[in-house]
Amino acid sequence: MKLIDSHAHMDNEAFDIDRDELFEKIEKEMDFIVNIGYDLESSKKSIEYAHKYGFVYATVGFHPDEIVGYSTEAEKELEELAKDPRVVAIGEIGLDYHWMTHPKEKQQEIFRRQLELAKRVGKPVVIHSREAMEDTLNILNEYPEIKGIFHCYPGSAETAKTLLDRFYLGIGGVLTFKNARKLVEVVKNVPMDRIILETDCPYMTPAPFRGKRNEPVYVKYVAEKIAEIKGIEFEEVAVKTNANTRKVYGISEENK
Numbered sequence: 001m002k003l004i005d006s007h008a009h010m011d012n013e014a015f016d017i018d019r020d021e022l023f024e025k026i027e028k029e030m031d032f033i034v035n036i037g038y039d040l041e042s043s044k045k046s047i048e049y050a051h052k053y054g055f056v057y058a059t060v061g062f063h064p065d066e067i068v069g070y071s072t073e074a075e076k077e078l079e080e081l082a083k084d085p086r087v088v089a090i091g092e093i094g095l096d097y098h099w100m101t102h103p104k105e106k107q108q109e110i111f112r113r114q115l116e117l118a119k120r121v122g123k124p125v126v127i128h129s130r131e132a133m134e135d136t137l138n139i140l141n142e143y144p145e146i147k148g149i150f151h152c153y154p155g156s157a158e159t160a161k162t163l164l165d166r167f168y169l170g171i172g173g174v175l176t177f178k179n180a181r182k183l184v185e186v187v188k189n190v191p192m193d194r195i196i197l198e199t200d201c202p203y204m205t206p207a208p209f210r211g212k213r214n215e216p217v218y219v220k221y222v223a224e225k226i227a228e229i230k231g232i233e234f235e236e237v238a239v240k241t242n243a244n245t246r247k248v249y250g251i252s253e254e255n256k
């Protein structure tokens with residue numbers, strides 16, 4: 001069964017040299033991918049790909065490291081983009097206290113504004129949270145109707161349990177790293193019906209390609225690792241993560 005990459009950045013310059021070939025490869029070898037926006041420009045690029053290719057869907061949003069361009073004007077434009085039928089979520093949005101490109105308060109304000117936007121357009125969200133779990137959870141608790149994906153899930157198995165009624169956990173290349181003990185525990189403890197596959201390519205490349213450029217087809221190494229950890233067949237990981245990804249993004253079988 002062909003897999004889904006729920007979180008790719010094909011507009012990244014790392015793909016400038018061979019993007020067309022990679023899209024051909026994705027069409028041949030994968031079910032579909034979701035290209036994730038992180039600012040206005042990348043959101044527009046994502047939509048452009050999603051209109052060009054039936055096997056690409058898009059999200060639109062401002063990543064917490066990229067909120068410098070977030071203005072009332074930009075928000076209006078973002079909201080218009082968000083209404084595009086090929087746009088399946090708002091994201092990636094959230095808090096990043098690791099890079100701290102912008103003060104916490106500013107990040108929180110823009111995060112809330114985009115959660116409001118997601119509510120208005122009635123679409124799920126893709127959450128980016130780095131070294132900011134407590135504040136991320138507190139803000140999400142202000143929006144109990146919001147559902148979506150916790151991308152590159154950074155928390156504990158314990159915290160995961162509190163999220164599962166509303167969120168799917170995006171599991172990527174980190175799971176294959178030697179020091180991934182915490183994430184292995186998460187995967188062990190979270191039921192298969194809340195796990196989805198992602199690459200975050202060109203970043204987060206799984207073993208055996210760690211250190212090289214990541215690409216959507218490498219999501220299979222993550223699926224293999226999940227199968228190993230859970231003691232189930234690869235096929236079961238594929239079937240379940242595909243169903244979960246379709247469900248959270250609202251993409252039916254007939255739609256692709």
Ligand code: NI
Binds near residue numbers: 007200
């Ligand atoms: Ni990302």
